[in-house]
Amino acid sequence: MASTKIPEQKVILCGEFGVGKSSLFRRFATNTFVSSADRSSTLGLDHFYKVYRVCGREVKLQLWDTGGMERVASVTSSYYKFAEAAILVFSFDNPDSFNILSQHLLDIVTYAESAKIFLCGNKIDLKHQMYVTDVDIDAFCEQCHNLISGVFKTSCKTGEGVEEMFADIARQLVSTSKTADIEEVAKDSFRLTSQDETQESCMC
Numbered sequence: 001m002a003s004t005k006i007p008e009q010k011v012i013l014c015g016e017f018g019v020g021k022s023s024l025f026r027r028f029a030t031n032t033f034v035s036s037a038d039r040s041s042t043l044g045l046d047h048f049y050k051v052y053r054v055c056g057r058e059v060k061l062q063l064w065d066t067g068g069m070e071r072v073a074s075v076t077s078s079y080y081k082f083a084e085a086a087i088l089v090f091s092f093d094n095p096d097s098f099n100i101l102s103q104h105l106l107d108i109v110t111y112a113e114s115a116k117i118f119l120c121g122n123k124i125d126l127k128h129q130m131y132v133t134d135v136d137i138d139a140f141c142e143q144c145h146n147l148i149s150g151v152f153k154t155s156c157k158t159g160e161g162v163e164e165m166f167a168d169i170a171r172q173l174v175s176t177s178k179t180a181d182i183e184e185v186a187k188d189s190f191r192l193t194s195q196d197e198t199q200e201s202c203m204c
Helices: 021-030 073-080 095-099 101-111 134-143 162-176
Strands: 008-014 046-054 057-065 083-091 116-122 148-153 190-193 198-201
Touching: 008 021, 008 101, 008 162, 021 046, 021 057, 021 083, 021 116, 021 162, 046 162, 057 162, 073 083, 073 101, 083 095, 083 101, 083 162, 095 101, 101 116, 101 134, 116 134, 116 162, 134 148, 148 162
Parallel strands: 008 057, 008 083, 083 116, 116 148
Antiparallel strands: 046 057, 046 190, 190 198
């Protein structure tokens, strides 16, 4: 009996250099954190997948990272192409990274017009350096005219909120997917299966 192919959903990370996109990618892939002082710079696109199980149906999230090549023009089309979701990342300790999100949003709607868009505020562990407020976030989402499908707050350093974000993105992608074998899936549970280990959780 032939095995059923698991539907793949490409998810891309977008935002300014230094906001923690590669750290989010590392948390997603290996659940580890490496400080900037101990991390060597890498160039080149990278991707990793995890399989999420939503009420008995599986979907594969394939997360992509630019690897420091955000502004290389030749990367743009291949990076955004076929993306089902895009995560706009800013850092709470860097208001400039928040103020420029509209440019990254424009890139997404230009090159990946069908992608669901999510907003991620990173570095919530820096409690005394939170220069972007909830009011700022609400105002941005309102200006985006309902383009933002979800808002998340994460810390790559502690891991807080990271897995919850990806699990919710998986749930939303499954619930809106046009793929025939998953379009009837309910939205309220998930189970995570990584390439190396399996974890289960349910929200029914």
